[in-house]
Amino acid sequence: MAKSTRSSRAADATARLTEVRCAFCDGKGLDPFGIMSPLAECQVCEGHGSVKLAEPMVKCAFCHGTGVHPNSRMTCTVCSGVGTVEVPNNASTCKHCHGTGRTADCEDCHFPESVFPCQHCKGTGVAVDH
Ligand SMILES: [Zn+2]
Numbered sequence: 001m002a003k004s005t006r007s008s009r010a011a012d013a014t015a016r017l018t019e020v021r022c023a024f025c026d027g028k029g030l031d032p033f034g035i036m037s038p039l040a041e042c043q044v045c046e047g048h049g050s051v052k053l054a055e056p057m058v059k060c061a062f063c064h065g066t067g068v069h070p071n072s073r074m075t076c077t078v079c080s081g082v083g084t085v086e087v088p089n090n091a092s093t094c095k096h097c098h099g100t101g102r103t104a105d106c107e108d109c110h111f112p113e114s115v116f117p118c119q120h121c122k123g124t125g126v127a128v129d130h
């Protein structure tokens with residue numbers, strides 16, 4: 001069963017899918033926190049240990065590629081727990097947060113004290129210049 005929440009990119013026939021290790025479970029396929037059960041499948045990769053993403057992609061700046069939300073044991077809201085995020089072809093380091101992906105480092109986001117993704121790059125640390 002194919003999940004197509006990224007329909008706009010999935011529709012791009014030229015997109016090359018690359019298998020990336022699931023950061024949330026460190027490729028083990030098990031829920032790292034064992035909240036439901038120590039043998040519960042990782043919710044991010046559904047037990048596969050890896051997830052397929054389209055190039056280009058970068059390590060998630062917001063969670064430093066850990067897949068874990070900085071302020072909780074939940075999955076990172078930016079990369080959905082994978083630790084890697086798909087980015088636009090022509091994206092470069094976000095000038096607002098200087099590539100950290102966090103509002104705390106962004107002079108232009110409105111929540112400087114909070115642990116939210118930078119609104120300009122959506123937490124990926126890279127954005128398309130405009
Ligand atoms: Zn996983």
Ligand SMILES: [Zn+2]
Binds near residue numbers: 064065076077083
């Ligand atoms: Zn992340």
Ligand SMILES: [Zn+2]
Binds near residue numbers: 097098
């Ligand atoms: Zn940013």
Ligand SMILES: [Zn+2]
Binds near residue numbers: 097106108
């Ligand atoms: Zn920002």
